[in-house]
Amino acid sequence: MVTVDDVRRVARALPRTEEALVRDHVKFRVRGIVYASVSxxxxxxxxxxxxxxxxxxxxxxxxxxxxxxxxxxxxxWVRVRLAAIDVAEMRELVTDAWRMVVPKKVAAAYDAL
Incomplete structure (x- = not known):
């Protein structure tokens, strides 16, 4: 099962990501735009x-x-049951969601790593 710490590890590695706690939800965002949130x-x-x-x-x-x-x-936006996915699938979902909110050049630079 994927944990919030697994999500945090993936999200924090993505450029420009900030973490916030909003109404007990752990949220990951870029410039105020949330791309992932854990219940x-x-x-x-x-x-x-x-x-x-x-x-x-x-x-x-x-x-x-x-x-x-x-x-x-x-x-x-869509939701996923964390118990139903593995870390590799979560990484793909989080990274794709992050790509939706960052400038294309930031995503391209990340891909070049």
Whole structure:
């Protein structure tokens, strides 16, 4: 099972990332834009994901992925059960979400490492 510490380790390695605690959620953001968030009970992680693709993602693996809360449906966001993924998959989800919020040149520089 993926833990909040695993998410933290991946997110903090990404350029320009800041960590914040907001209403008991651990959030990772770039310049105020949140790209990943772990629930207070550490069972779910929300992450940036294209709106137009999320219904298909959730339908394909409903035991793993959930739609965002109704209050978050207007955002490019989806949720995942941390117990249903491994660290490699979490790393991919978090990194892809981070790419959505950083300038392209920052992502390109990271890829060049």
């Amino acid at each position: 207070p009970d550490e069972t779910l992680m929300g992450f940036g994901f294209p709106k137009e693709e999320r219904a298909a993602l959730v339908a394909a693996e409903p035991e793993k992925f959930l739609m965002p809360l109704p209050s978050d449906e207007r955002y490019q």
